[in-house]
Amino acid sequence: MSPKASNDTSIDALKDLLIKSEKEQIQKIQTRLDDPMIRATELSSFLPEAISLSILNNNKIPQVIAPIINETIKASVRDNPKIMADAIFPALGPGIRKAISSIIMGMVQSLNQVLNHSFSIQGMKWRFEAFRTGKQFGEVVLLHTLVYKVEQIFLIHRESGIVLDHVVAKDTIIQDPDLVSGMLTAIQDFVNDSFQMTTQDELETLRIGSDTSVWIEKGEHACIAAVIRGTPPLDLRTQYKKLIEEIHIKSGASLENFDGDPFHFAIFREQLNQGLQSKEKKQEKKTSPLIWCIGIVLLSAIGFWAVHYYQTQKVWHSYIDRLEAHPGLIILSAQKKDGHHKIVGLKDPLEIDPATLIKSTDKDRIKLISHWRPFYSLEPDFVLQRASNILNPPPTTKLTLVDTLIIAQGEASDNWINSFLKSAKTIAGIEDIDIKKLRNIDKQNLKTSLKQLSNLKLYFKNNSTQLIENQKNSLTQISELFNDIQKLKTLLNDPVKIIITGHTDSSGTEKQNLKLSHKRAQLILNNLIQEGIDPSFLSFYGIGTKTPLKKEIKVNDRKYNRAVSFKSSYTISTKGRKI
Amino acid sequence: MIKKKVCLLGAFAVGKTSLVQQYVHSIFSDKYHTTVGVNIEKTQIQIQDTAVDIILWDLHGEDEFQHVRLSYLKGSSGCIYVVDGTRKMTLATALNLKQIAENTIGEIPFLIIINKIDLKDQWEIDQSTINEIRKKGIQIIETSAKTGDRVEYAFEILTKKMLEK
Numbered sequence: 001m002s003p004k005a006s007n008d009t010s011i012d013a014l015k016d017l018l019i020k021s022e023k024e025q026i027q028k029i030q031t032r033l034d035d036p037m038i039r040a041t042e043l044s045s046f047l048p049e050a051i052s053l054s055i056l057n058n059n060k061i062p063q064v065i066a067p068i069i070n071e072t073i074k075a076s077v078r079d080n081p082k083i084m085a086d087a088i089f090p091a092l093g094p095g096i097r098k099a100i101s102s103i104i105m106g107m108v109q110s111l112n113q114v115l116n117h118s119f120s121i122q123g124m125k126w127r128f129e130a131f132r133t134g135k136q137f138g139e140v141v142l143l144h145t146l147v148y149k150v151e152q153i154f155l156i157h158r159e160s161g162i163v164l165d166h167v168v169a170k171d172t173i174i175q176d177p178d179l180v181s182g183m184l185t186a187i188q189d190f191v192n193d194s195f196q197m198t199t200q201d202e203l204e205t206l207r208i209g210s211d212t213s214v215w216i217e218k219g220e221h222a223c224i225a226a227v228i229r230g231t232p233p234l235d236l237r238t239q240y241k242k243l244i245e246e247i248h249i250k251s252g253a254s255l256e257n258f259d260g261d262p263f264h265f266a267i268f269r270e271q272l273n274q275g276l277q278s279k280e281k282k283q284e285k286k287t288s289p290l291i292w293c294i295g296i297v298l299l300s301a302i303g304f305w306a307v308h309y310y311q312t313q314k315v316w317h318s319y320i321d322r323l324e325a326h327p328g329l330i331i332l333s334a335q336k337k338d339g340h341h342k343i344v345g346l347k348d349p350l351e352i353d354p355a356t357l358i359k360s361t362d363k364d365r366i367k368l369i370s371h372w373r374p375f376y377s378l379e380p381d382f383v384l385q386r387a388s389n390i391l392n393p394p395p396t397t398k399l400t401l402v403d404t405l406i407i408a409q410g411e412a413s414d415n416w417i418n419s420f421l422k423s424a425k426t427i428a429g430i431e432d433i434d435i436k437k438l439r440n441i442d443k444q445n446l447k448t449s450l451k452q453l454s455n456l457k458l459y460f461k462n463n464s465t466q467l468i469e470n471q472k473n474s475l476t477q478i479s480e481l482f483n484d485i486q487k488l489k490t491l492l493n494d495p496v497k498i499i500i501t502g503h504t505d506s507s508g509t510e511k512q513n514l515k516l517s518h519k520r521a522q523l524i525l526n527n528l529i530q531e532g533i534d535p536s537f538l539s540f541y542g543i544g545t546k547t548p549l550k551k552e553i554k555v556n557d558r559k560y561n562r563a564v565s566f567k568s569s570y571t572i573s574t575k576g577r578k579i
Numbered sequence: 580m581i582k583k584k585v586c587l588l589g590a591f592a593v594g595k596t597s598l599v600q601q602y603v604h605s606i607f608s609d610k611y612h613t614t615v616g617v618n619i620e621k622t623q624i625q626i627q628d629t630a631v632d633i634i635l636w637d638l639h640g641e642d643e644f645q646h647v648r649l650s651y652l653k654g655s656s657g658c659i660y661v662v663d664g665t666r667k668m669t670l671a672t673a674l675n676l677k678q679i680a681e682n683t684i685g686e687i688p689f690l691i692i693i694n695k696i697d698l699k700d701q702w703e704i705d706q707s708t709i710n711e712i713r714k715k716g717i718q719i720i721e722t723s724a725k726t727g728d729r730v731e732y733a734f735e736i737l738t739k740k741m742l743e744k
Contacts, residue, residue: 160584160654161619162634175606178582178634182619183607186636189650190615260583260631260656260741 148230161185383429518542589661
């Protein structure tokens, strides 16, 4: 043994002595590193943790593995497509089934609606709309028939059932959302437990009656539950799906570590509110023909009533106008009461009957009740008319009124004038009288008769009390005049007296002549008394040849003095009035 | 406003529903207990400045015919296990339920309520048993659903625990 060899051996021995255990460990490590099987076994034990750590730290694993997986899948599908088909079938099947069932449900729904509306008038309208707008008929039908209202939306923490947010449509009656959400979650759990649902087959829709449904759109930690009345469009569900996905993307960590405070989820309030959609159907109620008939009848009745009312009002107002045009009528009140037209007023007795102012055809239109009380109108026409009626002036007398002064003009009998003077002032509206231009016809006649009488003579035969021939007419005329005068005198209470004077011619003695003239006058007086003339206003004298009627120039003139003449005389004027 | 889900668990007829009936708000009828196995109720507890809405999941009583649906326990922030002091077995049921719940959803704030304190003379559960359990750090509150005694207090205690967690 060389010294070197001896040294090596001793070093080895020393090494063994010093680092024997380490050496053995190094040997083991060497063996582990060299043996691929051992390394693979070891790697397999911590590979999952290593991948987890890598994902947590820098997440490079997916980037690294993705191309490998892609290539692997490609190779696998290329080599044996069946393996991949078998592998994805369990996942693909439910997905496809779900998609197809959704589409079929929608189609069935559409088909029902199309069938319902194809042959109706509404359907025709929609066909025209489809033609006009270029849309498909089914689309137009859906557009018009999907009537729905999303009443409430719950955003629910799936695990606890606690409401994270809750929005409600206007005018919706709600129960406590926490309780509803809790029970909804419990029911989902109940259904899942009871029917051993897989995660893909969870409860999606609750249907209540034929009208209301609850759509549940789930995310991993939260779900949206929408309470909907009516038939919503299917794309609404897509909208909810997108929303729940967005909520998870934005607040996934808050959801996962939910501590009971829903405050963090208020940021989705606006989007939840947008989900409260509704579509209202136009209220196109068919109006029953009966309603139309009733409407027409009602309208006709209203129209008839309006025309009748208008005409009635017209008749009424025109009647009032006519009444007001009459000064002898004063309307105190005119009103419509209890279906009657009632007038209360004053009526001058001289005024015409107010009832004659309304046409007989209009009488039926207004049920008129009139109460007219009498009164004296002081209108000049009425005062004058009233005066005429009361005083009854003769046709020769004209009455006029100036304010309260009544003027009588023309001629009137003494009687009437007396009556006028006595009565006129008692008439309402007359205070003064004027008769300056009124002649008394009786006095006029008396004057005329007296004048006529004074012009008449009765002629006698010579030296005789016998009237000459042809005097009978004069005698009759004189007798009539006396009669007239006597009547007028009595009427007028006139004090006139008539003197009958007897005359003779100048032949014979004065004494004889006086006697003869006296006889002649007496003869006529007697004759008049016989005719019924009152002798009290008569007197007679015989004056012989005194005061001859004609100067006797010729013999023939004598016959004019063989006569009786008449003249009137006044002794006392009782009334002081002269004619 | 904080909202917390609290499950009310216990054996059949321990008085879970009676316990909360006096001051909870409910819109569902009791028939949900038998049909769905749960009734949801709500009450509000004020802890200092914080108002907490307690959403109570009053689960159907555990008995030999019907078991608690474990899925209802998900997402709970707290649990109340209700025991009938006059029936010793109900304590065992409660402890068993506690174990099941913890296995299902993990440990969460809880407390045990022993009800029917108004019938304490008839109790089958003695004080030593109660003390034993308390030694394990489990909070037990004795209440009376009949008189309402300490019911609200129990809820306040649990709520504080939940908020502290």
